[in-house]
Amino acid sequence: MFGMIKNSLFGTSEVWPCRVLRKGEKDDVAYEEREYDGGKFATVELTGKPFDEALHEAVLKLLKYVGGSNDQGAGMGIMAPVCTTVFPGQDGSLQQKVKVLLRIPSQFQASPPLPSDEEIQIEEREGMTVYSTQFGGYAKEGDYVNYAAKLTSTLGNEATFHEDFYFCNGYDPPMKPYGRRNEVWLLKK
Template sequence: MMKTLGQALFSSGLQNPKYTAGDKKDQDYETRTYHVTNWVSTTLSGMQWDAAMNTGFRKLFSYIQGNNHNKVKVEMTAPVTCRVDPGAGPACESQFTVSFYVPEEHQDNPPAPSDPEVFLENRKEFTAYVRTFGGFSNENLKREELLKLMESLQRDGVQYVDKPFYAAGYDSPFKLMNRRNEVWVLKQEEQQQQQQQEEQEEQV
């Protein structure tokens, strides 16, 4: 318990999911292709991004503390990601999927969650454009950084998916210096580009 709690508080020596770094087009974002990995996740609906993150974090922290069918303790990892599927309008609820990366020793056979609202998620390989920023993150800051990332991609003529998008945090609230936060936007694959083009042609 103390080791996991210590890792969560000080974010040191945590396992991260592996990725292949792409050519850096510009200094204000990077391209990463994440390998196939298992994550443990929970999905919440609501209007408040930060509230969803806090609730989701508590559920997943309970899972790694032994609230799973094997009753095993699982090492804390980083980052904690939050996938945001925005609602259809300003007053509509969004969906927030909060996730912990499953550490290497459990990747092949992750313990099944005991909480019916927590599930295992196998993420296929995907490419994301990533913008990194420091300090204490909040909903407004994440949205500002997301907008800056999209503006950079538009500047460079890069095709991307505008939703869903991700936020990633690497540090506990107790870490004061050298904090690391990220926003991720997914690369638009050729198949998606073709589908989008066909939809535009149908509208003409």
């Protein structure tokens, strides 16, 4: 537990490598089209719990893993963002199923430590192109649903993207009170 707290407060923070392909704004919604690198990710999948509760539980597991709860006892540092795959229902609300991803920091990409928690899986994922919009504050389910709807509406027929899932992203530790960064990503088809 101490390793997780130390890593969260004092650990290095690396940002998932990406390239901005284009920027746009329509109806007061700014967005970017970005291309993200693939790599190895620590993942936790949870079902049967409300979004905010599931996200909190999964993030704690992943923070423990990168904080040293692994076969090497390695404090790996933090990789931003914490990326959560969500599945909207017909009414736009989120189903009780999430998959939370944390990209393994660069120095551990070749050979990631094995998690002590059996619910954490290490996955190799391909690169992807997304449409992204950003917002601040302490994001909750309603904020992500709202911004996903805004981005979907803004893109309209101009872009093709997956509609059966999207990504909710948080960049900041919980103890950062101001200047918080959250994003919604729609995966380009």
